[in-house]
Amino acid sequence: MGAHEIVIAAGSLPTRDELVELYDAVGWTTYTQDPELLEAAVAGSTHVVTARYGEELLGLARVVSDGATIAYLQDVLVRPELQREGVGRSLVQAALEPFERCRQKVLLTDDEDRQRAFYESLGWTEIRDHGDGSLRAFVQLGG
Numbered sequence: 001m002g003a004h005e006i007v008i009a010a011g012s013l014p015t016r017d018e019l020v021e022l023y024d025a026v027g028w029t030t031y032t033q034d035p036e037l038l039e040a041a042v043a044g045s046t047h048v049v050t051a052r053y054g055e056e057l058l059g060l061a062r063v064v065s066d067g068a069t070i071a072y073l074q075d076v077l078v079r080p081e082l083q084r085e086g087v088g089r090s091l092v093q094a095a096l097e098p099f100e101r102c103r104q105k106v107l108l109t110d111d112e113d114r115q116r117a118f119y120e121s122l123g124w125t126e127i128r129d130h131g132d133g134s135l136r137a138f139v140q141l142g143g
Helices: 018-026 033-041 087-099 113-121
Strands: 007-010 046-053 055-066 071-077 104-106
Touching: 007 087, 018 033, 018 046, 018 071, 033 055, 046 087, 055 087
Parallel strands: 071 104
Antiparallel strands: 007 046, 046 055, 055 071
């Protein structure tokens, strides 16, 4: 399957079954334990882009944003057999395109070398490596 055959687009949300299949394929089973909640999260996102080959969902990226000052990149997924083929890069670029003027773009991701290398290749900086160390990041997980 060549990258030129894959279509990156916004405008139509994946079905619940497609979401569960994709999230399961990348091992994000915490999300798929409650398919209704997963579907609501994706539908409630500010901007969702998908990667498809024909009708088959190959990847997804979504952003939650106020559209002016902050854009939170949430969930970048690509089927494992297509990772490292440029699909993730295309998804991130398309997902963030409407938020180019937002001052802050943030994300949380797993502490894996591949994750760090991927986001750094897109120009992201880990908070602890940013500038003079004047930034802090906090998170509260659970619930």
